[in-house]
Amino acid sequence: MTEVRFTSRTVSRRTVIKGAAATAAVIPMTQILGGEVHAAGKVLRVGHTKQNQAASPATTADGGSLQILGCVGEWLAWVAQDGSLEPRVAESWKASNGLKTWTFKIRKGIKFHDGTELTADDVVWTFKWHLTASNASSQVGNYKGVLSAAGVVKTGAYEVTFNLDSPDSSFPFTVASTSYGSLIMPDGVAGDKTWIAKMISAGPWVLESHVEGNKTVFTRNDNYWDESRRPAFEKLEMIQFASAAAAVPQLTTGKIDVILALSAEDAVKLKKNKKITLDLTPGARTLHGHMRCDWGPFTDKRVRRAAALTLNRAGYIKGVMKGFATFGNDSPMDPYPTRDTTVPQREKDLAEAKKLMAAAGNKGFTVDLSSWQRDDIVKFAQVIKDSLKAIGITANLKIDGPSAAVYYGDPYPSVKGKIFEYDNNAWLASNLGVTDWGGRAVPDVYLRREFKSTGDWSAAHYNSAAFDAAADEYLQAASPAKKKVASGKIQRIALEDTPYIISYYDVGISPRRANIKGVFVNSMSQIDTSRATG
Numbered sequence: 001m002t003e004v005r006f007t008s009r010t011v012s013r014r015t016v017i018k019g020a021a022a023t024a025a026v027i028p029m030t031q032i033l034g035g036e037v038h039a040a041g042k043v044l045r046v047g048h049t050k051q052n053q054a055a056s057p058a059t060t061a062d063g064g065s066l067q068i069l070g071c072v073g074e075w076l077a078w079v080a081q082d083g084s085l086e087p088r089v090a091e092s093w094k095a096s097n098g099l100k101t102w103t104f105k106i107r108k109g110i111k112f113h114d115g116t117e118l119t120a121d122d123v124v125w126t127f128k129w130h131l132t133a134s135n136a137s138s139q140v141g142n143y144k145g146v147l148s149a150a151g152v153v154k155t156g157a158y159e160v161t162f163n164l165d166s167p168d169s170s171f172p173f174t175v176a177s178t179s180y181g182s183l184i185m186p187d188g189v190a191g192d193k194t195w196i197a198k199m200i201s202a203g204p205w206v207l208e209s210h211v212e213g214n215k216t217v218f219t220r221n222d223n224y225w226d227e228s229r230r231p232a233f234e235k236l237e238m239i240q241f242a243s244a245a246a247a248v249p250q251l252t253t254g255k256i257d258v259i260l261a262l263s264a265e266d267a268v269k270l271k272k273n274k275k276i277t278l279d280l281t282p283g284a285r286t287l288h289g290h291m292r293c294d295w296g297p298f299t300d301k302r303v304r305r306a307a308a309l310t311l312n313r314a315g316y317i318k319g320v321m322k323g324f325a326t327f328g329n330d331s332p333m334d335p336y337p338t339r340d341t342t343v344p345q346r347e348k349d350l351a352e353a354k355k356l357m358a359a360a361g362n363k364g365f366t367v368d369l370s371s372w373q374r375d376d377i378v379k380f381a382q383v384i385k386d387s388l389k390a391i392g393i394t395a396n397l398k399i400d401g402p403s404a405a406v407y408y409g410d411p412y413p414s415v416k417g418k419i420f421e422y423d424n425n426a427w428l429a430s431n432l433g434v435t436d437w438g439g440r441a442v443p444d445v446y447l448r449r450e451f452k453s454t455g456d457w458s459a460a461h462y463n464s465a466a467f468d469a470a471a472d473e474y475l476q477a478a479s480p481a482k483k484k485v486a487s488g489k490i491q492r493i494a495l496e497d498t499p500y501i502i503s504y505y506d507v508g509i510s511p512r513r514a515n516i517k518g519v520f521v522n523s524m525s526q527i528d529t530s531r532a533t534g
Helices: 063-072 120-131 138-142 193-197 244-252 264-270 301-308 313-319 350-359 375-391 444-451 465-476 480-497
Strands: 003-006 043-049 077-079 085-087 090-096 101-106 152-156 159-163 205-211 215-220 235-241 276-281 286-291 325-327 365-372 393-400 432-437 504-506 508-513
Touching: 043 063, 043 244, 063 205, 063 215, 063 235, 085 090, 101 120, 120 138, 120 152, 120 159, 138 444, 235 244, 244 264, 244 508, 264 276, 264 508, 286 301, 286 375, 286 504, 301 350, 301 375, 301 480, 313 325, 313 504, 350 375, 365 375, 375 393, 375 432, 444 465, 465 480
Parallel strands: 003 276, 043 235, 365 393, 365 432
Antiparallel strands: 077 085, 090 101, 101 159, 152 159, 205 215, 215 235, 276 508, 286 432, 325 504
């Protein structure tokens, strides 16, 4: 039988607060590889998601691009496979001033790929660059309402202080690899598409070549600051596939060593292969089904609740996910230890759904269901389409190609009070859509960028003062107990208003050749291969 390795994510997803301070027939989108199996110890080959965005710090906004950056970059801290924070560029941090001031000690002796030393100047430059509006960085939404450019201050040659706009109990996660574009760049180096030519940061791998949408090749960084994590392999190849399933034959024949984010159905097929190990990472990674709250057929929350009540969540987890998932309850709080477990789990209830539709005076309608071509997305969209039929809603699937150029196209970003009075099948203008979300170690990004009225990734265009207040309460809470209270409020409001259908959270499945050891994949599908052997 295939070995299955399970990584627990419980206490490791804790908040970093301790009192008032914290410490620290799809064709692969690459050329088909040759028939010979490569020599072990020379080249490590990883099959991963096709990128939808350019792999630069400013433009990255999808799994394919962030998986590339995860190899070359170095962050203040790295979110490990178990959800904890590993200090990297920062060797420690602490909070003061009621969680509004965070001071990070920068590790001495780190060098960028060009040989220059990394100091506080580079850290300050990196965050100020992302926070400067004219640079149009996709990362700025992670800091909206929390950190402004003026708040990033050098307080020593190897010390940086962040003076926040509002208290934040989990701020170290915000400046860690969770904000995947915020890898540390040399002072004066822009993080726009020009960065891609050299990809200079301070990570364990150095760029050799990059063909967008195809393959990225890295060489070992022999000057990496952590000697215990200097790669054993000489090269790393990150090879893009339009479908993870298309990579499986190359894994089983030894032409690649690891696949990121394999579907449960394909993983089951590998369980009897003794040459394959399945690494499992539970977390918050999942698909969110949004319903526009500001325009279109879902403006009445009773219709949205009715839609959510048509889904058979248990059946989906057992049938489609093959048990590799946990229940979602239509809020972003469900995978976390601060979740209020007294909030009832939403289940399929067609009788109640029909009552809600009748109360709303709605006999049904036809709507487009928009998303993009990926195995799990297409399956989930089809289930939503089939489920909605029971309450008279006809959903026409509008599935973009694997490049997702339409779905993740214009308009962008979402802006509070700005109503797109059309549905062009794009993410932020579609009435009904399915969006892929990577798993974060804390729910802050979902709260700030997706659910809050000021979010720039708010596909539902949800605007609730009560939810905003509950979210702020959670984000500023200084203890797990206070976070749990705030989480309960968030969960109940989300069930009442139902801007999103979040019916499950999947267990990340990363199959690898059994001889390959020391590969760690976190819930955002960022891969750490610095300790890989084989």
